[in-house]
Ligand SMILES: Nc1nc2c(ncn2[C@@H]2O[C@H](COP(=O)(O)OP(=O)(O)O)[C@@H](O)[C@H]2O)c(=O)[nH]1
């Protein structure tokens with residue numbers, strides 16, 4: 528399935544409010560298909576004033592229970608809610624997601640609620656990147672309220688303050704030595720404090736500690752984070768939480784701080800997008816160079832940059848050309864040439880195979896990431912036979928590897944470039960190809976190939 532129709536299908540699904548399309552988009556995000564996400568992002572208008580709420584805190588304090596109750600209230604306000612539970616990588620809370628699912632699942636079938644867990648990867652994460660893309664997908668789908676549940680550990684939980692408009696830090700009584708031991712920075716950054724499990728002893732003690740902390744770190748701030756006592760299991764205090772969330776949102780809107788939030792998110796999206804592309808390209812480059820001694824880091828760097836540019840800087844003019852797929856060479860007899868390429872140059876040469884449609888036999892010679900395609904005519908009517916008759920052996924065509932053959936084809940047509948056969952046709956191994964006339968290229972017949980995409 529090629530990219531264009533994939534995107535079209537997904538967007539159609541989004542328009543029809545088909546949750547399956549959204550789930551598919553999520554999977555693509557997790558697989559790192561940033562191209563597709565970018566296309567959806569540009570093609571589909573997203574909710575204009577989304578509300579993004581972060582709920583963070585140590586495992587077991589009752590975040591999921593609280594979110595479940597909050598969903599109930601938000602639904603009464605006609606909000607469309609997407610919830611992301613970030614699966615913590617920490618051992619302590621293993622299995623938390625299953626619990627989250629159970630606790631929130633009564634809403635899983637509600638069409639106004641979408642619940643999804645987000646897996647954290649190993650070190651280096653990439654969670655934030657996926658999360659931002661996932662949030663964009665639900666906003667494009669039409670959800671206007673996003674709740675992100677994260678555990679207070681690791682990078683993602685600091686990022687949550689950048690991702691969310693409002694961040695709620697959930698704590699509970701009997702939390703060891705109190706808030707001092709809690710991850711530095713988190714208490715200072717929260718917009719609202721919730722002391723959940725207020726049915727247990729010690730809630731007031733934590734509230735006092737938070738007040739002291741607030742008077743020290745927030746003395747000059749316009750927004751004084753409220754400290755709320757809540758019993759999520761009994762639905763006590765959730766309405767108060769909703770009111771404070773709304774008050775904070777009004778504060779963001781009236782103080783124009785919402786613009787700062789949006790800007791931070793925009794920059795974060797760029798940073799994460801670049802980082803994730805960079806990481807992908809880096810591992811690919813390292814893999815390609817694995818068998819060699821690498822002294823020249825510039826070489827790796829150039830590989831990476833080339834790869835990133837080819838992977839779709841989205842530049843229309845570049846036609847999403849990834850590189851040279853192969854160079855076609857017309858020969859009288861493949862068998863006569865194998866000795867040179869294989870034995871003298873030491874390159875790998877594939878078995879010759881028949882391509883009926885073009886009345887040729889082809890053998891590929893591998894050279895790094897690209898190949899030579901030796902072409903031998905099997906009939907007098909073959910265009911290769913004609914080529915040999917007119918010009919003798921030599922370079923017959925150059926083939927570019929493109930990401931989106933339809934886009935390449937239509938831009939050629941639009942530019943008035945002469946396209947042979949005037950349609951895209953089937954090439955080897957399920958690929959799709961078209962050719963343009965040598966007159967427009969400087970005397971070389973040019974082929975465009977899109978390899979098969981999965982999905
Ligand atoms: N006593 C009491 N238990 C609660 C309260 N809220 C949640 N719990 C319980 O705390 C446990 C962990 O809740 P959960 O929502 O999974 O916490 P999370 O890990 O922060 O998402 C569950 O057994 C809940 O039933 C509360 O207000 N009071």
Ligand SMILES: [Mg+2]
Nearest residue numbers: 590591623627
């Ligand atoms: Mg949870």
